[in-house]
Amino acid sequence: MAWTRKILRVNLTEGTCVSEPLNMDWALKYLGQRGLGTKYLMEEIDPKVDPLSPDNKMIFATGPLTGTCASTAGRYSVITKGALTGAIACSNSGGYFGAELKFAGWDMIIFEGKSEKPVYLCIIDDKAELLSAEGLWGKSVWDTDAAIKATHQEPMMHIAAIGVAGEKGNMYACIVNDLHRAAGRSGVGAVMGSKNLKAVAVRGTGGVSVEDFGAFMKSTEAGKKALAENAVTGEGLPAYGTQVLMNVINESGALPTRNFRDVQFESANDISAEAMAEPRRSDGKPNLLTNQACFSCTIACGRISQIDKDHFSVVNKPEYWGAEGGLEYEAAWALGAATGVKDLEALTYANYICNEQGYDPISFGSTLAAAMDMYEEGVLTKKDTGGVELKFGSAEMLTKMADLTGTMEGFGEQLGLGSKRLCEKYGRPELSMTVKGQEFPAYDPRGIQGMGLTYATSNRGACHLRSYTVSSEILGIPEKTDPLSTDGKAGLVKAFQDATAAVDSAGLCIFTTFAWTLEDIAPQVDAACEGNWTPDTLMEAGERIWNMERNFNLAAGFSGKDDELPKRLMKDAAKTGPAKGMVSGLDKMLPEYYEVRGWNTKGVPTEETLSRLGV
Amino acid sequence: MKITLKLYASLANCLPAEAVKNQAEITVKSDITVREVLDAHNVPFDRCHLILINGVFSPPATAKQATLKDGDALAVWPPVAGG
Numbered sequence: 140m141a142w143t144r145k146i147l148r149v150n151l152t153e154g155t156c157v158s159e160p161l162n163m164d165w166a167l168k169y170l171g172q173r174g175l176g177t178k179y180l181m182e183e184i185d186p187k188v189d190p191l192s193p194d195n196k197m198i199f200a201t202g203p204l205t206g207t208c209a210s211t212a213g214r215y216s217v218i219t220k221g222a223l224t225g226a227i228a229c230s231n232s233g234g235y236f237g238a239e240l241k242f243a244g245w246d247m248i249i250f251e252g253k254s255e256k257p258v259y260l261c262i263i264d265d266k267a268e269l270l271s272a273e274g275l276w277g278k279s280v281w282d283t284d285a286a287i288k289a290t291h292q293e294p295m296m297h298i299a300a301i302g303v304a305g306e307k308g309n310m311y312a313c314i315v316n317d318l319h320r321a322a323g324r325s326g327v328g329a330v331m332g333s334k335n336l337k338a339v340a341v342r343g344t345g346g347v348s349v350e351d352f353g354a355f356m357k358s359t360e361a362g363k364k365a366l367a368e369n370a371v372t373g374e375g376l377p378a379y380g381t382q383v384l385m386n387v388i389n390e391s392g393a394l395p396t397r398n399f400r401d402v403q404f405e406s407a408n409d410i411s412a413e414a415m416a417e418p419r420r421s422d423g424k425p426n427l428l429t430n431q432a433c434f435s436c437t438i439a440c441g442r443i444s445q446i447d448k449d450h451f452s453v454v455n456k457p458e459y460w461g462a463e464g465g466l467e468y469e470a471a472w473a474l475g476a477a478t479g480v481k482d483l484e485a486l487t488y489a490n491y492i493c494n495e496q497g498y499d500p501i502s503f504g505s506t507l508a509a510a511m512d513m514y515e516e517g518v519l520t521k522k523d524t525g526g527v528e529l530k531f532g533s534a535e536m537l538t539k540m541a542d543l544t545g546t547m548e549g550f551g552e553q554l555g556l557g558s559k560r561l562c563e564k565y566g567r568p569e570l571s572m573t574v575k576g577q578e579f580p581a582y583d584p585r586g587i588q589g590m591g592l593t594y595a596t597s598n599r600g601a602c603h604l605r606s607y608t609v610s611s612e613i614l615g616i617p618e619k620t621d622p623l624s625t626d627g628k629a630g631l632v633k634a635f636q637d638a639t640a641a642v643d644s645a646g647l648c649i650f651t652t653f654a655w656t657l658e659d660i661a662p663q664v665d666a667a668c669e670g671n672w673t674p675d676t677l678m679e680a681g682e683r684i685w686n687m688e689r690n691f692n693l694a695a696g697f698s699g700k701d702d703e704l705p706k707r708l709m710k711d712a713a714k715t716g717p718a719k720g721m722v723s724g725l726d727k728m729l730p731e732y733y734e735v736r737g738w739n740t741k742g743v744p745t746e747e748t749l750s751r752l753g754v
Numbered sequence: 755m756k757i758t759l760k761l762y763a764s765l766a767n768c769l770p771a772e773a774v775k776n777q778a779e780i781t782v783k784s785d786i787t788v789r790e791v792l793d794a795h796n797v798p799f800d801r802c803h804l805i806l807i808n809g810v811f812s813p814p815a816t817a818k819q820a821t822l823k824d825g826d827a828l829a830v831w832p833p834v835a836g837g
Contacts, residue, residue, distance in 0.1 A: 370803065370833030379763050381836030386762050386776065390829045392809050408775040413762060468836045607837050614804065614835055619811060653835045717809040 140350040141203035141667040142166055143246050147267055149260060151334050152193060152252030156260070156267040161246050166203075167670045168753065170677075171246065173229045174644035174684040176200030176218035179249060180227075181687060186695035190220040190326070191308070191333040193253035199240065199299070199339065202646020203668045206241030206347040206434075209359045210366055211648035213238045213434025215322075220695070222326030222333070223310045223502065223557050224576040224600040227691040230313075230327045231604070231643055232299075233433035233441075234320030239297040242343025250334060259287065259300075259338040264345065272337035276306060279495045279545075280315040287340045300338035301328045302497030307547035308332060309555035311502035311578075315494055319441075319464025320433065323499045325577060325599050326557075354666035362651075362659055363437050369654035371616070376440040376650065377430050381468035382412035384581075384609075385476075391613055391622065392716020393586025394472065395579065397479045397531045398508035399572050399705075402583045402713040406481035410471050414483050421447050426483055428462050438650055442466060444487050452488035452538045459491060466490050469603070472581035473504025474541075478511060479531035489541035496545030498555070505578035506558040507540055510550075512570050519565060525549040569706050575600035575697065584708050584725070586718035587612050589620070589628040592728040595702045596632065598688035604649065606635035616653055623717060625724035629731035637681035644684060645677075683752040686736075686744050690754065699742030702729060755824035756781050759791060762831045768797045782822070789818030791828060804831040 144161045162179075169175040176198040188194045197219040204212040215237030221228030240248070243264050257272040275283050280302040288296050297317060305312035305328035312328030313321040322328075349355040366372040375383065388394045389407035396404040408414060415427040424445070432439035444465030446453050453459040466474075466487055474486040493500040513519045514529035521528065527536055527550065543551025553561060558578050562571035572579045577600025584591025589608030594601040603609070608631055612622035620631060638657060642649050645664050657674035665672035692701075708723045733740060737748030744754070760777040761769050770778045782791060788807070792799055805817045806829040812820055822828060 371835045375763070375832065375834040376836075379834060383763055383831070383834040384836035386760075386829075387804065387806075387831060387834065387836075390760070390806050390809050390827075408777075413766060413776055603837060609837065610835070613811070615811070615813075616835065619813065622811075650835075650837065 140348050140669060141207065142171065143241065143244050145245055147245050147248045147262070149248060149250050149267070149269070150252050151250060151254040151258070151269070151336060154254070154269050156269065158265070168680065169684060170641065170644040170680050171202035172200045172205070172214065172216045172644045172646050173218065173231070173640060174680060176216060176247060177227060177229060177684065177688055177691070179247070180218050181691055184220065186220065186691050188220060190222045190225060190330055193334070195220050195330060197250045197327070197330050197334065199248040201237050201241050201246055202644055204664065205646035206238040207349060207359070207667060208435055209647065209663050210363045210435060210437040211433065211651050212646055213436065214646050214648055215240060216643065217314055217322040217327040219327055219330045221599065222329035224325050225695060226575050226600055226697060227598050227688045228325035228327055229599060230322035230324050232316055232320050232322040233436070233648060234297070234317030235434045236297040236299050236316035236341065237646070238434040239341045239343045241347050242345050243341050244343065244345055248339065250336060253333065254335040257335045257337050259336065259340060261291070262339070262341045264343060275337045277303060279303065280497045281318055281495050283338055284318055287338060291340070293342055296340050296342045298338055298340045300497070301331050302495060303546050304496045304498040304544065304555065305329055305332035307555070309498050309544065309547055310557040310560065311499040313497045313499050315497045319494050321494065324501070324602065328497050349667040350669060351666045355663065358662035358666050362655065362663055365659055366437050366651065366654050372438050372650065372654040376438050376653070379412040380430065380440050380442045382415060382442065382466055382471055384468045385411035385471060386413065387613065388582060391586060392713060392718045393583040393622070394476050395572070395581065395583045396476045398477065398512040398570065399583065399707055400512070401715070402586050402718060403715050404476040407476060409481040410475040410483050410486055415442070415444070415466065419447055421449060426487060427465060433648070436648065440650060446484050446487050450484040450488070451535065452485055459488065463491050464494055469580050470500035470504070473501045474537065477504045477508040478537055480534050480537045481532070482534035485534035485538050488538050492541040492545045498544060501580055502557055502578040503541070503544055503554065505572055506554050506561060507537070509558040509562050509570050509572065510554060513562070513565055513567055518567055523550070572705055572707070573601055574704065575701050577601045582609055583713070584704060584723040585713040585721050586716060587622045588625050588724050588728070589622070589631055591704055591708065591723035591725045592628055592632045592732055595704055595725055595729065596732060598685070598692055605639060606632045607639070607649070608632060608635055610653065617656065623721065625727045628728050629735050632732060633735050636685050637678055639681070640684040641677040641681035644680065679752065683754055686749060686752055686754050689744060693743060702742055755784055757791070757822050757825070758827040759795065760827060760829035761797065762829070763834055764832050765797055765801065765830055768795045770795065785821045787818060788812065788820045788822065788828060791822065792830065797830065801832045802830050803833045
């Protein structure tokens with residue numbers, strides 16, 4: 140129950156689609172989505188494989204709760220070896236695609252091989268076939284979505300697609316579903332493009348069964364009530380979205396600015412949630428139109444925006460005058476504070492292009508910031524950038540580079556390499572703000588110490604979603620810890636990492652954890668699924684998943700030496716704010732982390748730890 | 755003495771009319787408490803979930819008695835989160 144117990148295996152080389160049973164022994168150990176998908180990947184590929192070769196596999200995986208009426212139960216993940224990082228990649232998305240896949244009767248799709256010509260996978264319930272995408276190749280995500288729906292005369296289809304960025308090998312290309320939601324990080328879209336797979340289109344008309352219907356309805360109803368009554372999930376997130384953090388993190392002195400040169404952005408308020416809601420001087424209308432929910436979500440944090448029609452970015456471009464997916468905090472930071480740009484409309488336009496052409500705004504903004512850093516230091520010149528003055532703060536340059544990166548033209552092709560490869564190419568690797576090749580998100584480890592350890596040890600490279608200690612260190616959820624202290628952060632990070640792995644693997648959104656603990660989640664999973672799911676067994680599954688991901692990376696060639704932060708964060712002290720004078724205390728936290736993890740001093744899980752977890 | 759009062763999200767409605775970009779410099783008596791500042795601007799204290807004094811977290815339970823110094827920045831949010 141909850142699991143459909145069916146996997147769709149798609150061999151792109153052979154052009155075949157075959158149904159096979161889900162391995163339930165693994166499901167009972169790894170739950171679903173992130174955990175179960177990674178288990179399959181681990182068993183089926185050599186971790187040393189070239190991510191862009193046909194030997195890499197790519198798995199679309201739902202969780203057992205995906206498609207049920209549990210709040211936020213619409214999530215799916217794409218699991219593969221990441222193009223950007225060469226590490227395990229698991230990129231999680233909301234919207235409606237994941238639930239639709241479940242309604243069609245599939246827990247998971249495993250893609251293997253490479254198609255000779257561009258194709259898309261069309262799934263209508265239990266019928267799955269590969270169809271020619273030669274007429275779609277070169278189209279954006281948005282045009283592809285419309286074209287496939289028109290071809291099948293099926294407006295209820297849900298589509299996950301790559302844009303031109305993924306086709307042309309942008310190393311941080313996304314897979315975008317439902318136009319504005321994305322499996323965004325680690326370059327999963329580049330892997331999809333390397334397989335000549337343009338899109339996955341799904342229409343499902345079934346439902347999802349659960350093990351104990353009465354207990355499930357009771358537990359999910361209690362969960363929704365808790366979300367509604369919690370001030371953060373019931374009021375704060377729907378009203379202001381994640382973007383409300385812009386001023387919070389800036390005030391806390393942890394908003395990375397101009398490629399982490401600074402920790403506070405003087406124009407943070409101009410690109411904040413408050414600014415999005417404020418009527419513009421130009422046309423008297425606010426940037427923010429309304430909020431939006433993903434499938435079965437009772438929080439509804441999504442933003443829907445509209446750009447001023449007279450803004451330079453969209454003049455004579457009526458295709459961008461409508462309501463589209465608006466800025467979330469991480470994107471607004473990367474496109475704004477990281478690049479020093481304070482023009483909210485320009486940020487919104489760049490964010491549109493990221494969705495339209497399918498590439499990660501976090502990695503794009505960070506890579507652009509690194510390029511600006513090199514330009515201002517004279518490493519890059521106009522000759523390199525195609526005549527563009529790549530200075531911090533230019534809104535015109537931001538929108539131009541967003542366009543070029545979307546189609547991988549001009550200097551956009553260089554930006555599509557990602558920060559690490561770009562900075563290495565020009566001989567300044569230390570200016571790349573990355574861990575394991577993936578660009579940092581929107582929290583400075585000098586001002587929020589736990590996030591330094593989070594980035595350094597994240598299995599998919601620098602990421603906030605693997606261990607969101609900001610919740611504790613800044614927001615005081617579930618309890619307040621000091622952001623400027625390293626004390627206790629090893630245990631805090633481990634707890635967040637393991638719990639998050641369990642939440643992801645269930646098919647739920649981690650935003651529920653602003654209100655829920657595993658005490659709220661376990662009854663929902665237990666009522667839906669076979670097995671004995673308690674807070675303890677969920678936490679153990681999370682720890683098992685974390686260690687499995689670590690083993691993948693070790694087998695891929697990573698080691699404890701890759702658990703490091705850029706020198707800028709270890710040597711250059713914060714210039715302003717509460718963290719003034721501080722650097723990251725990673726060197727103190729990391730040995731403690733290895734110890735609480737049950738790993739040896741080189742960061743390798745001990746036999747005892749692996750045996751205890753059954754990895 | 756003067757302090758900077760910063761109110762965000764739904765609390766922004768309580769800012770003085772001269773406020774720009776969610777903040778205003780205000781003149782207050784010496785050793786004024788956080789609670790006194792917020793009460794003077796009709797900020798509902800039960801809605802004040804995140805209180806930062808010069809960027810440093812001040813627990814709501816004790817913040818109301820905390821006194822402010824000349825030049826301090828008091829920033830307050832209702833329940834918010836993100837990520």
